[in-house]
Amino acid sequence: MVEQMDLSMVNWARAQFAMTAMYHWIFVPLTLGLSFLIAFFESIYVKTGNEEWKKVAKFWMILFGINFAIGVATGIILEFEFGTNWSNYSWMVGDIFGAPLAVEGIVAFFLEATFFAVMFFGWDRVSKKFHLFSTWMVAIGSNLSALWILVANGWMQFPTGMAFNPDTARFEMQDFWAVLFSPVAIGKFTHTTSSGFLYASLFVISISSWYLLKKRHVQMARKSILVASVFGLLSSGYVAFTGDEAAYNNARKQPMKLAAFEGLYEGQRSAGLVAAGIMNPNKKVNDGQSPFLFEVRIPGLLSLLANRSPGTFVPGIKDLVYGNEKEGVMGAEEKIVKGREAVKQLALYKQAKKAGDSVAAQTALDRFNQNQDYLGFGYLKSPEEAVPPVSTTFYAFHIMVILGGLFPVIFLLYLAFALKDTLVHQKWLLFLGLISVFLGFVAGQCGWVVAEVGRQPWAIQDLLPVSVARSNLTVGAVQTTFFMFLAIFTILLIAEIKIMLKQIQIGPEGR
């Protein structure tokens, strides 16, 4: 009974965190990308002196302001949740993230408070060049303010540059640069920000398409589309490149996630990539059933993507759970033994310290250190618990990739027709462009589902499962705040959509 209640609390806390992050991610990518698009529009205005470009920049700036205002501080709620629902986790990582996040908050606040004001209030009151400089600073500042939170997320996926202190129960930073420049952190930052650029480009194209369909503000819409399609096309390429890097890093640091998002149960040499498929809902790790009811597989491609070499071995879920001696894969089964030893030695260390027995404490500490890389596995009841929800991860990944393949086609078509000046006649494309912003939203959310659901059950990869990261709260307390947030975020979303639609309806002439 106690176990069931605990599990429910963990799941409600997970759901609450996921909901908060998903709502937060409605606003953030638009801020990241739109800020640069506005900087491009204004740069063209300053370069050419053409007032039309100033009108374009000012219009998108208003929508940027609406999005920023509604979205501001929604991320703080995540920090509330850390302290309340995930207090053990917060305590353990406080040394690593506390100060940098605070510094980032202060720098971002002053950067944005200064240059944001110039950007909005400074038209005709500061020089053109200083205004442009301020717009660029807002774009750079907005993106930099996403840096440390993404580095923190990268660290949770691949903890590095730290050591666990068994006296304070904290992970303490040993190498700042290893944390900042870990391949997973860099990959997380570049992939996430560039997906924001892509999303904002779709946003601009979507609204501009609506204007073209309505035959309103045609010049502004065409100019906006021209810049957004180029930026979107370049961003799409970069998103694909960083996505490939992310998969390569997954193969090294989080092979279970890679196996889950590819639905790969049995490890293979020359493993094929599933381009599309329907998963078998009854599939269990070791039941011999086929994982797919239907699949389209490209031979050898997964090995190439995962290891940069065709013909190489990619471990499947079964290998990662039970081990594969032939291929040198240690399974969760063996890691659990080591993890339980680590936990046992931690308990012995605590007892010895309390009793003042320094020899026994040192012995326990040495044994703990030998096994601490597997610490988190010590809390799993069975090796199968190391497997994330496979279907959710698989579908989210494939929806993201399919949409990620569609977006550059959309951008390319828009660019081609815009250059030929025949865009207004392409009604089908304008309708596709109109809905593309929703597709971009879906792709972004799917990306986070792959990143976060795909790494379950870990709060910190291999070191801390969510069941230990949580606080001792009742289910009711978390449920209450879950529904409160649901209501608040929905109100904010309705407010954003309403104010934005009103402003779009008014168009660039309105203030």
Added chain:
Amino acid sequence: MVRLHPGSIFRFYVEGFRSMTVGRVLWKIILVKLFVMFAILKLFFFPNYLNTNFDTDEERANHVLNMMTRSAETHNVE
């Protein structure tokens, strides 16, 4: 053009806020939101669990260590 001395910077902000149209609605939303978040949610629904239940860092560390070792005991760790 704005010159960089405190008075003109202050006027820059004041006049900027006065000339806002959409911005006024947005500022109202921001202020209400911040009030709800910090004065209601944070205060009544989101206390920091460890700060509320323990007085010192040592107690907090002990609690977390207990959780880390006790969880393992319930999972059949000797």
